[in-house]
Amino acid sequence: MKHQIIESKEGSVIILDDVYPQNIYSAISNQVLDLIQLRKINNHDEIGTATEDDVNYLSHRKGLWIDRFFKNNRHDFLYFVEQKNTLKEVISDIKSIPFIFRGIKNTNFDESLLGVYSKNDVYHLHKDISMYTTIFFLHDEKKFSGGDLIFDDMNLKVEFLKNRLIIFPSWVYHRVSEVLYPQDYEPKFNEFRMSITTFYQIK
16 A cells, blocks of 8 residues: 655645555445445435535535445445554554644544446535545546546645545545546446545544
């Protein structure tokens, strides 16, 4: 697992690449595809995660609250297990990461959203209702361009690459650029831009 830290007065972001071994990544991807096929994916109006004062943000992506399907058996969804271990590894050397991330170890509640972006989907500028946000990028067959995570205030574009995990304080404004497919191309469900966003807070 490779990592880089981007810091500025507007915010800090940790980028982790090649987060999981290929067999683990494939297993997580297959579980996500199963969820997309078997469960109803709701439109943005039913899954809003942005703060209430972000009245101008727009999202055309769809999603599903994963925790609701694994409420009593979270260990059955591999990402929950692996994400917990990954975050523990990141904060184990807490002194080497920006001060702002040290509060992660004090959070005691998290919930995860599967985001599904199809043709021309976008998520405009917003911040999240939580303390920390992590976003894990995955796809089965990448037929699209765009769909990158943009931090405008930091002048930072994080390219959408599979098996990449982004960690940042939830108050940092961010957006997802438009997901573009070739003209007249209609993507199949396994060609969508997919991500798992986890929100950490204290309850």
